[in-house]
Amino acid sequence: MKKILIVEDEKVLAEMYKEKLEMEGFKVILAFDTKEGIELAKREKPDLILLDILLPGENGISFLKRKKEDKEISEIPVIAFSNYDTPQIKKEALNFGVKEYLLKTNYTPSQVVEKIKNYLK
Amino acid sequence: MKDFYAIGILISALLNTYFGALVYLKNRKALLNKLYGLLCLAFTIWSYSWFVLLLLKNRYFYSLFLARLLNFGAIFIPIFYFHWVCVFLGEEKRKKKLILFGYFASLIFSMICWTPFYIKGTHSILFFPHWPTAGSFYIWYLIFGYFLFVVYGLFLLSIHFIKSKDVRKNQIKYVILGSLMGFLPGAINFPLMYNIVPFGRFIIPLMFFLLGIFIPFPAPLSYAVIEYRLMDIQIILTEILVGVIGILLLIQIFAAPTFWWKIVNGIIFILFCVFGYLLIRGVFREIRRREELEKISRAKTEFISITSHQLRTPLSAIKGYLSMVLEGSYGEVSDRVKKVLEKVYQSNERMIKLVNSFLDVSKIELGREELKLEEVSIEDLISETISEIEIEAKKKNLYLNFDRPKVPLPKIFIDKGKIKEVLMNILDNAIRYTQKGGITIRLQIANGRLQIVIADTGEGLTKEEISKLFESFSRGTAGTKFWTEGAGLGLYLARKFVEMHKGKIWAESEGKGKGSTFYIELPIKQVIIKK
Numbered sequence: 202m203k204k205i206l207i208v209e210d211e212k213v214l215a216e217m218y219k220e221k222l223e224m225e226g227f228k229v230i231l232a233f234d235t236k237e238g239i240e241l242a243k244r245e246k247p248d249l250i251l252l253d254i255l256l257p258g259e260n261g262i263s264f265l266k267r268k269k270e271d272k273e274i275s276e277i278p279v280i281a282f283s284n285y286d287t288p289q290i291k292k293e294a295l296n297f298g299v300k301e302y303l304l305k306t307n308y309t310p311s312q313v314v315e316k317i318k319n320y321l322k
Numbered sequence: 323m324k325d326f327y328a329i330g331i332l333i334s335a336l337l338n339t340y341f342g343a344l345v346y347l348k349n350r351k352a353l354l355n356k357l358y359g360l361l362c363l364a365f366t367i368w369s370y371s372w373f374v375l376l377l378l379k380n381r382y383f384y385s386l387f388l389a390r391l392l393n394f395g396a397i398f399i400p401i402f403y404f405h406w407v408c409v410f411l412g413e414e415k416r417k418k419k420l421i422l423f424g425y426f427a428s429l430i431f432s433m434i435c436w437t438p439f440y441i442k443g444t445h446s447i448l449f450f451p452h453w454p455t456a457g458s459f460y461i462w463y464l465i466f467g468y469f470l471f472v473v474y475g476l477f478l479l480s481i482h483f484i485k486s487k488d489v490r491k492n493q494i495k496y497v498i499l500g501s502l503m504g505f506l507p508g509a510i511n512f513p514l515m516y517n518i519v520p521f522g523r524f525i526i527p528l529m530f531f532l533l534g535i536f537i538p539f540p541a542p543l544s545y546a547v548i549e550y551r552l553m554d555i556q557i558i559l560t561e562i563l564v565g566v567i568g569i570l571l572l573i574q575i576f577a578a579p580t581f582w583w584k585i586v587n588g589i590i591f592i593l594f595c596v597f598g599y600l601l602i603r604g605v606f607r608e609i610r611r612r613e614e615l616e617k618i619s620r621a622k623t624e625f626i627s628i629t630s631h632q633l634r635t636p637l638s639a640i641k642g643y644l645s646m647v648l649e650g651s652y653g654e655v656s657d658r659v660k661k662v663l664e665k666v667y668q669s670n671e672r673m674i675k676l677v678n679s680f681l682d683v684s685k686i687e688l689g690r691e692e693l694k695l696e697e698v699s700i701e702d703l704i705s706e707t708i709s710e711i712e713i714e715a716k717k718k719n720l721y722l723n724f725d726r727p728k729v730p731l732p733k734i735f736i737d738k739g740k741i742k743e744v745l746m747n748i749l750d751n752a753i754r755y756t757q758k759g760g761i762t763i764r765l766q767i768a769n770g771r772l773q774i775v776i777a778d779t780g781e782g783l784t785k786e787e788i789s790k791l792f793e794s795f796s797r798g799t800a801g802t803k804f805w806t807e808g809a810g811l812g813l814y815l816a817r818k819f820v821e822m823h824k825g826k827i828w829a830e831s832e833g834k835g836k837g838s839t840f841y842i843e844l845p846i847k848q849v850i851i852k853k
Binding site: 211213214217218220221224255284285287288289304305306307309310311 | 638646651674
């Protein structure tokens with residue numbers, strides 16, 4: 202069973218994606234901020250990370266930075282998933298090697314699952 | 323020769339007084355401005371005493387006093403400079419200990435300065451009758467004052483210069499430029515204090531050359547500080563101009579041959595000062611007013627941006643859950659309920675589009691929108707857009723034709739997403755406001771520019787409507803009559819996107835009921851012919 206880590210501070214959204222992914226047969230772990238996200242990534246070694254960019258305290262970019270510096274988890278693929286999409290933030294995230302930068306309002310949970318499945322093939 | 327050199331030093335002293343006061347008075351409370359004022363004060367003490375020393379003939383006591391006084395000023399230059407650089411770069415806290423050490427060392431030097439250990443006396447060298455002679459302790463000032471703080475300050479500036487970008491990079495560039503102009507020429511004075519004449523016969527032209535670089539050094543530094551406080555270049559230029567003319571008029575007073583000429587020049591100088599002050603005040607007020615307006619407009623746009631981002635979260639949740647219900651993730655849904663939910667889903671999609679438009683507008687107005695240029699076949703892009711929107715035309719029994727050119731056009735460099743949105747907005751509007759007939763799209767090259775022409779057989783537009791069509795938050799009266807969905811942002815966004823491509827967008831109509839034609843024109847320099 203493939204393991205997905207969702208780093209998302211909005212509880213409603215985090216649970217919605219968790220529910221959908223579980224229906225599709227994934228194991229899902231939730232983290233609500235960057236610090237928790239890094240800890241869980243190191244402990245659980247997920248197959249993919251779904252990362253929100255606007256997070257309380259340290260944002261998603263700082264998550265990507267810390268992840269890159271940590272050899273244990275630096276290779277795990279990340280899909281950035283946010284409602285915040287200024288060109289600058291987007292560019293920064295892509296420079297950190299995120300697979301894609303998706304705008305939440307443009308994708309239904311099924312479409313997100315499709316994207317995830319594609320990256321895990 | 324000595325007199326020319328003295329005049330140069332005097333101009334430098336006056337410029338330092340002027341810029342120091344200017345920056346300090348602009349914001350007396352800011353540490354950055356205070357430190358700059360102090361730095362200029364140290365330079366001023368140095369340069370005025372230097373000027374008087376140059377004029378002295380044979381009075382040993384005064385010459386020794388002045389030689390020590392000018393060095394007293396010089397002692398504080400490196401530490402004020404370093405402290406100022408640290409505050410400017412936001413490094414103050416990290417360098418606190420070094421700054422404290424600098425002040426402590428400067429204090430010690432300033433006490434020893436009045437003894438023969440620091441300045442033994444004066445000697446004549448080149449064309450200078452009195453030049454300070456370094457004492458045995460002076461070398462420590464060179465190491466722990468000049469070298470350590472100036473070079474390290476420049477080093478920090480360079481590091482920040484490499485890391486920063488845009489406006490900040492520009493400011494740091496000015497500070498580095500000003501620092502080099504101020505400190506490099508100063509270094510030539512040190513060997514002379516040890517009675518060493520470097521560069522042989524080139525020394526005299528070199529000293530004048532360096533003096534020329536040294537005199538205007540406060541200008542870039544002050545520009546950097548004041549621009550840092552978000553002031554406008556216009557006011558700086560006005561102040562520099564007024565300052566330079568003022569200094570020239572002041573020199574004229576002293577240079578006048580007779581007493582009466584001095585009086586006349588004095589009156590001219592005073593009148594100039596009054597008018598100069600009024601001029602600067604006028605420019606300053608005008609800029610303040612403009613800044614206020616910009617601030618309000620920016621705050622409004624920021625507000626829209628933040629609110630729209632916030633709105634996206636609940637919209638994502640509605641979209642997500644509804645889509646899952648419609649897909650049957652939570653069990654079978656009856657057709658009746660499904661139809662209703664689909665309507666809710668569509669309304670939510672409309673809301674998402676609206677929020678996206680608000681965000682696009684705010685991004686443009688805050689200057690955060692960028693073009694992602696790529697090579698695109700315009701014919702393919704138009705076909706793609708048509709295929710997405712033709713269902714809407716079919717619903718109203720309208721035709722939607724694209725007259726493809728017989729010979730394919732060369733590919734062009736555009737932001738595909740943005741130009742597609744422009745086409746989408748115009749086609750969407752054309753379909754909305756056309757009840758009978760349809761829409762035709764054709765391409766043409768006019769005056770070396772690519773034109774996309776979209777003609778419809780719809781409502782048509784009055785001249786007044788055409789004039790307001792591409793403004794933010796306006797809709798043609800036809801729009802208010804038949805349609806109330808749009809926020810009136812589509813065409814405004816279209817204009818902004820086309821303008822970002824350095825293109826033009828406009829509409830033509832022969833009047834009510836006669837249809838309208840929209841033109842999107844992209845300039846030839848955007849069109850790159852593929853070899």
